[in-house]
Amino acid sequence: MLKSILALSIALPLTAFAADSYTIDSAHTYPHFSINHLGFSTMQGRFDDTSGKITLDRAAKSGSVDITIKTASISTGFAKRDEHLKSPDFFNAAEFPTITYKSTAVHFKGDAPASVDGNLTISGVTKPVTLNIDAFNCGTNPMSKKDECGAAASAQIKRSDFGVKYGLPAVGDDVKLVFEIEAIKN
Secondary structure (H helix, E strand, C coil): HHHHEEEEEEEEHHHHHCEEEEEECCCEEEEEEEEECCCEEEEEEEEEEEEEEEECCCCCCCCEEEEEEEHEEECCHHHHHHHHCCCCCCCCCCCEEEEEEEEEEEEEEECCEEEEEEEECCCCEEEEEEEEEEEEEEECCCCCCCCCEEEEEEEEEHHHHHCCCCCCCCCEEEEEEEEEEEEEEE
């Protein structure tokens, strides 16, 4: 009995400081992008199939982000353009079915993450990308009663860095990425 009490008294403080694990809620996660189109307008697009895991330890100021996006889930509101974006001219979704982001470091300001360094892989090319966290909040979802965190993160990339060069320079090279994420605590 004494051994059980001793083991419990040691284990409880350790679990109080363990990182929380979250699963990305694909129904409420919205990765999207914008790019200059022929100098006339800004074309918007999104990806409709996203999954992943997030860990967060606010006390230790550490965490991790692992996001997987199904390349073929791209949607710009125009089916013919979507098919072209899935082709080898752009994302080559048949050969590269996923786009991934895997963190290497999470930086905090106070008890909230402020930016995430990581590796973004598009069309088989991996480059370091820092996501700036523009908004972050955790709490209990009033509908599901589950603990969740939400974030809005953004980055600017050059698509040519990932080998996506079709239409340059008429179709812009600079791409703004925005990740609107909700994740449910496991």
